[in-house]
Structure formats: C-alpha cells, structure tokens
Amino acid sequence: MGKTNTIQSSKMKEGSYKFLKENLGIIIAFVVLYVFLAVYPPTTRAFLTSRNMFNVLRQISTNLYLACGMTMVIILGGIDLSVGSTIALSGCVAAAGVARYALPIPVAIILGLIVAILIGVFNGTVISKTTIPPFIVTLATMNIARGLAYVYTGGSPVRVVSKEWQFIGAGYIGPIPTPVVILVFVLIVTALLMNNTKFGRHMYAVGGNTQAANFSGISVSKIKFYVYAYTGLLSGLAGVVLASRMYSGQPTAGTGAEMDAIAAVVVGGTSMSGGSGKIGGTIIGALIIGFLNNGLNLMNVNSFWQYVVKGTVILLAVFIDFLRNRNK
Amino acid sequence: MDNEVLLKMKNVHKQFPGVYALKDISFELRRGEVHALLGENGAGKSTLIKVLGGIYAANEGEIFIEGNKVNIQNVLQAQQNGIAIIHQELVLVPYMSVAENIYLGREPMKGIIVNKDKMNNDAKKLLVDYNLDFEPTTLIKNLSIAQQQMVEIIKAISFNSKILVMDEPTSSISDKEVDFLFSIMRTLQEKGVGIIYISHKMSELNEICDRVTVLRDGEYVGTKVVSETTKEELINMMVGRQLSKYYTRNYLEVGKTILSCNHLCDNNMVKDVSFEVKEREIVGFAGLVGAGRSETVKCLFGLTKDYSGDIVFLGDKKHYINAKQALKDGISLVPEDRKKEGLYLIQSVEYNTTIEVLSEFIKGIRLNKKKEGEITQEYIDLMDTKTPSLRQTVGNLSGGNQQKVLIGRWLATKPKLLILDEPTRGVDVGAKAEIYSIMNELVKEGLSIIMISSELPEIINMSDRVYVFAHGYVKGCLNHTELTQKNIMHLAAE
Numbered sequence A: 001m002g003k004t005n006t007i008q009s010s011k012m013k014e015g016s017y018k019f020l021k022e023n024l025g026i027i028i029a030f031v032v033l034y035v036f037l038a039v040y041p042p043t044t045r046a047f048l049t050s051r052n053m054f055n056v057l058r059q060i061s062t063n064l065y066l067a068c069g070m071t072m073v074i075i076l077g078g079i080d081l082s083v084g085s086t087i088a089l090s091g092c093v094a095a096a097g098v099a100r101y102a103l104p105i106p107v108a109i110i111l112g113l114i115v116a117i118l119i120g121v122f123n124g125t126v127i128s129k130t131t132i133p134p135f136i137v138t139l140a141t142m143n144i145a146r147g148l149a150y151v152y153t154g155g156s157p158v159r160v161v162s163k164e165w166q167f168i169g170a171g172y173i174g175p176i177p178t179p180v181v182i183l184v185f186v187l188i189v190t191a192l193l194m195n196n197t198k199f200g201r202h203m204y205a206v207g208g209n210t211q212a213a214n215f216s217g218i219s220v221s222k223i224k225f226y227v228y229a230y231t232g233l234l235s236g237l238a239g240v241v242l243a244s245r246m247y248s249g250q251p252t253a254g255t256g257a258e259m260d261a262i263a264a265v266v267v268g269g270t271s272m273s274g275g276s277g278k279i280g281g282t283i284i285g286a287l288i289i290g291f292l293n294n295g296l297n298l299m300n301v302n303s304f305w306q307y308v309v310k311g312t313v314i315l316l317a318v319f320i321d322f323l324r325n326r327n328k
Numbered sequence B: 001m002d003n004e005v006l007l008k009m010k011n012v013h014k015q016f017p018g019v020y021a022l023k024d025i026s027f028e029l030r031r032g033e034v035h036a037l038l039g040e041n042g043a044g045k046s047t048l049i050k051v052l053g054g055i056y057a058a059n060e061g062e063i064f065i066e067g068n069k070v071n072i073q074n075v076l077q078a079q080q081n082g083i084a085i086i087h088q089e090l091v092l093v094p095y096m097s098v099a100e101n102i103y104l105g106r107e108p109m110k111g112i113i114v115n116k117d118k119m120n121n122d123a124k125k126l127l128v129d130y131n132l133d134f135e136p137t138t139l140i141k142n143l144s145i146a147q148q149q150m151v152e153i154i155k156a157i158s159f160n161s162k163i164l165v166m167d168e169p170t171s172s173i174s175d176k177e178v179d180f181l182f183s184i185m186r187t188l189q190e191k192g193v194g195i196i197y198i199s200h201k202m203s204e205l206n207e208i209c210d211r212v213t214v215l216r217d218g219e220y221v222g223t224k225v226v227s228e229t230t231k232e233e234l235i236n237m238m239v240g241r242q243l244s245k246y247y248t249r250n251y252l253e254v255g256k257t258i259l260s261c262n263h264l265c266d267n268n269m270v271k272d273v274s275f276e277v278k279e280r281e282i283v284g285f286a287g288l289v290g291a292g293r294s295e296t297v298k299c300l301f302g303l304t305k306d307y308s309g310d311i312v313f314l315g316d317k318k319h320y321i322n323a324k325q326a327l328k329d330g331i332s333l334v335p336e337d338r339k340k341e342g343l344y345l346i347q348s349v350e351y352n353t354t355i356e357v358l359s360e361f362i363k364g365i366r367l368n369k370k371k372e373g374e375i376t377q378e379y380i381d382l383m384d385t386k387t388p389s390l391r392q393t394v395g396n397l398s399g400g401n402q403q404k405v406l407i408g409r410w411l412a413t414k415p416k417l418l419i420l421d422e423p424t425r426g427v428d429v430g431a432k433a434e435i436y437s438i439m440n441e442l443v444k445e446g447l448s449i450i451m452i453s454s455e456l457p458e459i460i461n462m463s464d465r466v467y468v469f470a471h472g473y474v475k476g477c478l479n480h481t482e483l484t485q486k487n488i489m490h491l492a493a494e
C-alpha cells in the first residue's frame, strides 16, 4: 500500500515537473504579469482585493469553458468560430424561457444548452461528413447563430427579473462564485476526457495523422462529431452563465469571444497544425488573457488600445514558443 | 579514375537531448567514388548526412570540400557547395506537380512569372531521359512511393552537383528501378561525381560501391575497400558480433483455409485478384511496384470504400468497410508508408505502440499508466527498438527504429492474420534477421501472415506460397519449392 503511494506521488512529481518544463515560458509570463499588477502603483490597491480577484476569475471562467472545447477542436486540426454567437443564442433562449414563457429556471437553462448543442452537432455533422474546412463551416454558423439571436430577440436584451436566475452566473456556492465551481467541474471532465480515455487518445491520433488514424481503425468522423458537439455544449454553458450575470439574454453577448478562446489555447502552447496540446497550457493561457484584460481596465487604458496590447502579447507569447522549439 | 579527395568531414560531433548521435566521426569521399555508409538503425548515418546538408548544426567538427574549409549552415549553402541530398524521408510537396517539385526554388522565369511551359518541358525531358512514364504535371500525391522516390532521385541529379548523397534510395523501389538507378550512378561516377550511398541491402555493395565506412552507435568503426572485404566482416563491424543466421524458417504442416478472396476488384489498381491463406502459413505477394498488391490488402482491410468481390474469413462472408471491423475480427495491417499511413510522429513511442490496445489499460476514465508502460516495454524488447525512453517522440527515432515501433504496435493487437506491407523497409540486417525469426515464431503459434515485399530474397526464403502480381492481376501462384528469382520475375513481367 505504502509502496504504491510513493510510486503514485513520484509519478505526480514527474508529471508536474514536466508540466513546469513544457510551459516555463508562459508560467513566467503569468507570474511577471501578476506581480507587476500587484506592485505597480496605479493598480496595486484595486488589484489584490478579493472582489477584483473574484471578478477576474468569473471572466476567466466563461473564457475557459470555451477554451476547453477549443483546445480539443484545435488538437483535431480544426477551429470553431461559432462559439461566441452560440453564447448569444443560448443565453437569449434560456432567458426568454424564464422571462417570456415562465419556465422553471432549470428547464430554461437546459433549453439554452440544447440549442447550443444543436449548433455543435450541426458543425460536427457537416465537418465530419464533408471535406468543407471547419473554418468555413463555423464561420457560417457563427453568422447564422448571431443572426438568429437578433431575430429572436428583435435586437434588444431579454430581461430576467428573478433573483434565482442570478445564481448560476453571479451567485456563490459557499465562498466561491458559482461559475468558478462550474469551471472546476468542466476542467476535470475535459482533462479526464483528453488524458484518460480512449476517446482522448483517438482525438490526438486524428489530429496528428488522419490517414494513420484510418489505418488504426479509428472512426475519424465520430471523433470529430463529438468534439464539436462538446464544444457546442460548453459554449452554451458560457452563454447561460453570462446571461445570468447580466440579468438578461443579450443578442450581442459573446462578440469576439471566439478570439479570446483561441488566444488562450494558442498562448497555452497548442499547435494550430493539430495533434498536440494540453489543457494545462490552455489554463495558463486563459489566466494570462484574463489578468491582462483586468490589468488594462484597472489602468484605465483606452479600450481601443487594449486591442493593440492584447494582440501584441499574443504574438509575443507564440514567438517565445517558436524560439524555444527552434532551439530543439 | 583519379583519387583526389572531394569531401572531408573531420571530427564531427552531434548531440541531441539524451542521444549522442555522432561521436568524433571523420569521413572522406573521393572524386568518382561510390562510398557506402553502413550501420545499424540509429547508428547515425542520416544524422551525419543531415550535418553535411545543413539541416543539423554539428556541435563540433569541420567540413572541407576540395581542400577548402566550408561553412554549411543551411540547405541553400549546401547546394551552393555542390551537395545534393536525397533524404531518407521523402520531402516532396504533395499538392504540387512533379515539375514544380523538381524545380522548387529555382523555377525558370519569364520576367517575374514562372515559365511553366519551359519548366514542364524540361521536366518532361528528364522524365523521358530516365524512362519514367508519368507526366510532369501529375500531382505528387497521386504517385506511388516508388514513383515519388524516382522524382526525388532525378530532382537531386538535376542539380548537377559534385557530391550526391542518397539515404536509402532503394528501400521503396523495385529491382527494375534499382538497376536503372545503378546505371545512372555509374554514368555520374564517370563524370567525377562523388556519391555517398546509404543502404541496408548488403547485396548492393558489391554491385555499385567502391569503399564502405561503417558506423556503430554514433562511432566510427572503420573504412574498407569493398572488393577486399566480405559481407560477414562488414556485418561483424556493424553489429559487433557474429550474426549466426539470417533467414529463420521452419516449414510446418499448414492448417485449414482461414481466408479466401475471390475476384477482388477496386475499379482502379486491383483488376481481378483471387487468393487464399491457410493457418500457419506465410503467403508472399510478389510483383513490381504498382502491381496492385498494397491496394489489394487495403480492400481486404476495409480501407477502400468501393470494391467488389468475395471475402471469406474464418468461414464467414465479410465485406469490411472500415479498419475497425477488420481489426475486430483479428486482421492487422502494417502499412507500407510508415510516415503517412502509420505513425503519429509528434507523439511518443509509448503512444504509438499502444494506440490499438487502449482497452487493455484504459477502462472508462481509469488509466493504468503502469500497464501501458509494461506493454510498450514488452514490444520495445521484442523488436529490440533503440530509443532513449518510452517518452521519446517517434519522429526523432531513426527510420529503422520507427519501423520497429510500427510493427510492434500491430503485433500488440495479437491478430489471427497479420498483413505486412514491406515489413523490412529501412531495417538493418540484424533487425531484419530478428523480424524474420519473429515471423517464424508467430506462425508456429498459429498465426497466418501475408507479406508484401519487393525484395525477392526475402519472399523466396520466408514464404510457403507466393502470389505474383502484375498490373492488378494475380499472374500465378508458386509453391515454396518452385520459388526462384527467375520463376517470379517471369510471371511478374508478363
């Protein structure tokens, strides 16, 4: 018994050592950013408050739901541009369920999630059954879902005036914000799926070498289908949580969210050419993007300039990665 | 032939993380000489060539060409110094035409646009010169590996270089093309080109090479004049021990028929193919490259969507439409193109070994890492794969060791029928002998094997029966008593 325990813990050590080594660049970047925000006079006071921390974590949560799916999609060698619009449509549907049809909140939420899964299923079906590039397919569904959200709401937010509605997005479980609790759950499920299941292994195979995967008897189209469907579900989760936090389903919600998710994945070291990537990297990537956003806000940087800074940081992060790989 | 030294590499060292690939290697090539580079899988042959070609930077060492010290940092500088290399891994661009690949980076121009007509005409001339029967406008991806290899060869020759390096050029082409390649090499030799030639086919040494340098585990062992040495001595230098037996084969009483295929046809390369396989039998598929052998087994393995004909496996009629079904019934196929169809190059040895047998250590979300490691180790040991660790990226292994990982993967599925498509391609003599003896053992244990091979000696010495293919038809079936080079070639060339 004792022996297996030490083996287990030495494996854990090996694992975390490897994690540190592989992600050294971005871990350092994150620590530097964090320390900077904590000591830099204009941000130091506001930054370290628990209110701010929870706030950042909430924002990071929704981005990470998306990024979890996006990591898997990108490992497959694909991309999903429709996640941002899915946020809007699923949020609006769930909110309308409560506000317009007086459905019980859980039912409304499930309705929102179903809409999101349907979008994922549609993406997955087209991408796995045809050779149309995922970029094009999801570009189309991105527009369709956004359009439907506007059509459905007539362009204005669907307000929800129920205290319970706020629980999932703005509430707490014990001392911890609900979205963060959901996040932990999502991360565990995703990590298990990617690292511990046959499905995960097969996913890396399809992304790494589709032709070999065929020879391996792996059902390439099934894997693709499920990954896009799962990404749809996670986008729906983000949509519902956001709609709850904003007391309303908004057709403009999640605009550009796909870009933040992709950025987190890429900064986290997942290769756009598919076949490799780890959820741990994505988490750090999302932390960097999240704290960067927060820092820029605290410093009152003009929102136009924020885009410039964010783009530059993304470039820098992948550039460091490029340098490290070149030296290998 | 003058004996002027054309190329000299002095005290070259190269280290990769965890692997000391070249330790103080010196090497010399004379004008008009074909100099063979020999060594086991992972000995460092390709690495030495890549240092010469500017793909890897050596940690230490110097290179002299015609007595002048040169500094080769990248592929372009290597080309400028008159070095052309045919790499072990094909490096053609799949979605470009033959002509575009040959003239990649040095396209004939008309002002600022590429002169396509001239490029295609020049390429056509080369193809005709070298008797190749495909068009310069064909996309590379539509060519067979053998044809791609020939494109690589004429591309390298078209540089008119002083030094030509060929890393296992004959591993994927058939005898006819090999003869042809050798005649090209002789012509170049007369023109004073120095050729470095890497191959695991010992028989080729006498035919084409003047001197041979042997490497072992990254170290220099010695250089010999081919006419003054023997195969045994060279093998001894390579593996550091005597190799007792090359082909191991006990012919057993074969059992009942387990597979029979009738009139297979894939509306393309496979025209009309019928054959059967019995228990404890090694069935060889011989023929020239492009005869439809690989395509036949792809039908059988469910990788071709659209095919007709009857397949009866273990008494049941089958029509596999994906590999999963075939695998489930106990058929495994080790594909011919290990990079494209086999390996997940950016993944580890472990991942690549166990991808077919995940159920043995993954139950739901419970992953038994230890078991996975044990399975991997078992097949590393069985195949004697040289890798610094289970976690090593497969793409960083030497070519022959990649092949061993691949065979190990399919053996792990414990199949009833194992199909091997060119199983010893790029594998060193010692390992070949091992693969043969493993095949022999497997058959003893009741397995049946289909072996596709373009190497006649291996077909002749290992098979119970051989089907000879030509142009998508089975031209005949020979029993192992009738197996001679002449009989096979007679049918194959029909």
Ligand SMILES: Nc1ncnc2c1ncn2[C@@H]1O[C@H](COP(=O)(O)OP(=O)(O)OP(=O)(O)O)[C@@H](O)[C@H]1O
Residues within 6 Å of the ligand: B016, B017, B019, B021, B039, B040, B041, B042, B043, B044, B045, B046, B047, B048, B088, B386, B396, B397, B398, B399, B400, B401, B426, B428
């Ligand atoms: N990019 C790399 N990173 C790490 N190790 C490498 C890399 N390339 C080669 N090696 C290692 O260097 C050693 C020599 O490899 P090399 O490819 O030169 O062998 P080789 O003699 O050409 O073998 P083969 O006959 O199998 O082609 C091997 O142990 C291999 O694993």
Ligand SMILES: [Mg+2]
Residues within 6 Å of the ligand: B045, B046, B047, B088, B167, B398, B399, B400
């Ligand atoms: Mg090699």
